[in-house]
Amino acid sequence: RSEGGPARPRGLVLLPTRELAVQVHEVMEPLGAALGLHVNAVYGGADIERQVKSLRKGCDIIIATPGRLIDLGDRGELNVEKLDVLVLDEADRMADMGFMPQVEWVLRRIAEHPHQTLLFSATLDGAIDRLVKRYLTDPVFHEVASDSQTVSLMVHHFLTVHQMDRIKVAAAICNSFDKTIIFCRTKRGADRLVEQLEKEGVDAAAIHGDLRQSQREKALADFSADKLAVLVATDVAARGLHIDGVDCVMHFDPPEDHKAYLHRSGRTARAGSTGVVVSLLLWNQIIEAEVIMRRLAMKRPVVEVFSNDPRLKDLANWDPTKEMAAS
Template sequence: MSFEKLGLSENSLNAVRRKGFEKPTDIQKEVIPRLLRGDNDIIGQSQTGTGKTAAFALPLIELIDEEIKEVQAIVITPTRELAIQVADEIRSLRGKRRINVLPVYGGQPIGPQIRNLRRGVHIVVGTPGRVIDHIERGTLSLDGVSYFILDEADRMLDMGFIEDIERILRHTSEEKRVLMFSATIPREILRLARRYLKDYEVIRIQDRSLAPELVEQIYFEVRPNKRFSLLCSILDEKDFYGIVFCQTKRETRELASKLKTKGYSVEALNGDIPQKGRERILERFRKGKIRVLVATDVAARGIDVKDLTHVINYSIPQNPEAYVHRIGRTGREGKRGKAITFVAPWESPKLRDIERVARVKIKEMAYPTEYGRRKRDIPMVS
């Protein structure tokens, strides 16, 4: 199927061509026609990196009335980085339409956001806390919102934002359409849907594994005191470009510091770093000036960097949803990637749970047969 058959205008088709999109992804094939022509609410389940943003952005651009200078659509994202990214993607797809898109998020002065809102904004993309802040200040009215988009709903749940989402929803009209997008659909998301969505349909793109098909998934059973040496051997692979996930902010700082002393091109990314500093680090990472990013789940949420070769779970994810989102940073846009998880001997039950819920098979890799170039420096994993 081509984009021409989805019901998009010539303006949107030209924007798609400029972006270099050749044919729609599965989620785009399902969502675009439904949002353009239907009236049902939608829950869309699709892997990370499958074009979910364009799936709702392209129809929104068609449906927004640019002559009405009020907020007609709002997109809620779990993190600042994702809010910026989604806003940029919508702008890149609007073509010649004069649609104003504004990201609103914490960590930056609220004054410029208020001034932009007063000038007239059609689409707001924001994090829950800052959206609520604007609502309570009276600087953001959702009375005219016709489209409410919840992006990465399962991460909203993990990060404790569901009450905030419900609070925002109560400020919107009953006549709006609601779309939720998520890599996984936990029971809590369905409960939220039953409470706030009208006639909705669930679109599930993946039938089997929730993980990206082009990601090779392996794990090492390794004791914590041996993880660093094993990590260094993996980072020494030719053209390594990836993210190393840790559980805590402190661990990201300590690990990045140790890697820097070894000469690796690395930076830590965590919630303690001011927003401008995080944006600078991400920009350097996107340009390849940093080859290794050591991050927490929250800080790395919404990172969309092309051509990442690896994701390394230095700390095993807390749940299967976090695993799916982490490894979705690689294996995107037809490129292959590798996801490597370090598992302590006592963490095997957690690994089995990830495999069962995410419907994946993670292959055990024996060290040092696969990563043996530095084996004189690395003790045998035990």
């Protein structure tokens, strides 16, 4: 950067959540250092003045969430017009979260400068397709197909539970695994579930957008380091995170659709290891679960359980389909 002028990075990685920004920065910073490049991460929920100070020391590659990027642009601390490479990570999630105007803000500013755009997305539909058609020149599509569909490396259970017994069932399942991620639909629901699980003797922490950045980072770090057995998350907070050794993903609240089911469930059985995915269903959520199974061409029985059911202790090896055939 010229003395006193805005930072002019050559590379920008744009992604939807702070956690993902932190994780990508941890991987890229040592790689950049080896090449003599300054890699900075800028995201909301952290001190903007400290981020500005860091940018002023030097900045070749920026990893950013959309809101904070625009803030820094508006303050004259950052200019993206000379980008050589733009990476849009979890592009479909950015579209779902309403970040397309900010993404287009960047694309408009670099339109005149020759650059490469890399767009990573689990799905390429709707807003993403429009973005590709409008801003990308002669795009090439690469699809990475895993050797076996990830779903098949997971053991899936759909369990009906009773409202009054639901927390106890969740606790029984958590106690039978070393590392469980539980998904809730709302931030308040996640906080409430952490409190209820702790009353059942399960050590849990929540991760969602209303928590301070330091709280979110601590919960993630403790979970990653095996100091915490259960992480309760909202969809947004957990998107794209890679945490090793997650044995179980629990859908405490049903996912919005089959795509959300896959994204959530993908926190386990990563990189070829196996994992258990369990959905806890109240009686009025069974139809939703059946729709998801149909969309994913999965056939699984929906089984009623209570918290004292011994089968909850070994979900990885329990096959309700065989049980039903035998009876």
